Amino acid sequence: MTADNLMYWVLDMSKRGYEFDAELDAYGALFDPADQKLWDSSARKEEDSLFERGVQQYNDGDLSGALMTWSEVISLNPKNADAYYSRAIVKNELHTWKSALKDYDAALQISPTFASALLNRGNVRDDNGDYAGAIADYDKAINLSDCDDVTKTRAYFNRGNTKLHLKDKSGACADWNIALQRGEQDAQSLIDKHCKKAPVLKLLQRP
Numbered sequence: 001m002t003a004d005n006l007m008y009w010v011l012d013m014s015k016r017g018y019e020f021d022a023e024l025d026a027y028g029a030l031f032d033p034a035d036q037k038l039w040d041s042s043a044r045k046e047e048d049s050l051f052e053r054g055v056q057q058y059n060d061g062d063l064s065g066a067l068m069t070w071s072e073v074i075s076l077n078p079k080n081a082d083a084y085y086s087r088a089i090v091k092n093e094l095h096t097w098k099s100a101l102k103d104y105d106a107a108l109q110i111s112p113t114f115a116s117a118l119l120n121r122g123n124v125r126d127d128n129g130d131y132a133g134a135i136a137d138y139d140k141a142i143n144l145s146d147c148d149d150v151t152k153t154r155a156y157f158n159r160g161n162t163k164l165h166l167k168d169k170s171g172a173c174a175d176w177n178i179a180l181q182r183g184e185q186d187a188q189s190l191i192d193k194h195c196k197k198a199p200v201l202k203l204l205q206r207p
Contacts, residue, residue: 005064008068008096009068012094047073050076051070051073051082051083054069057069070083085120088100088120091103092120105121113144115147115151122134122138122159126162126165131165131166134162135159138158138162149182153184157175157179157186157187160173160190163175
């Protein structure tokens with residue numbers, strides 16, 4: 001249990017207390033009340049199985065547990081980009097976005113073409129007012145030759161949102177239209193709200 005892990009455990013418990021009316025009943029505790037044995041970190045599991053353990057903890061809502069597990073993966077293999085990426089997601093959910101950015105930076109330093117990490121880092125930057133940085137990340141994701149369709153479509157959509165923050169309405173509309181053509185249905189409402197429709201010319205009726 002490190003100082004950082006303890007901090008994130010406290011943040012996790014605070015978040016759950018807010019969401020569950022503070023009726024925790026030891027929910028998310030680090031032990032099973034029927035078998036109160038802390039996980040033995042000295043008996044290090046194989047890297048892949050340990051990573052999957054973090055995934056299961058995250059899916060179960062145990063954010064601090066997942067963070068600790070992925071931190072252990074990183075201690076076993078400091079070049080595991082997926083572990084940094086996954087830990088960044090948790091850190092952002094626990095409202096420590098600056099630390100999340102550092103993990104996204106680490107993931108992208110290891111794997112510069114990690115499209116999902118670029119997309120997520122762009123989202124965090126946009127949420128915190130770094131619009132130029134967000135657009136740079138979305139640009140990189142869009143220009144990756146091996147970026148999957150879903151991530152690329154979302155990058156267009158999110159880049160449109162960021163351009164709107166920068167008062168570039170025409171650029172935003174262009175990106176939303178591309179996203180819509182690629183299947184992002186959420187773009188339609190933004191297009192209807194912010195993008196001018198071409199005027200409809202009425203034909204004059206001859207007498």
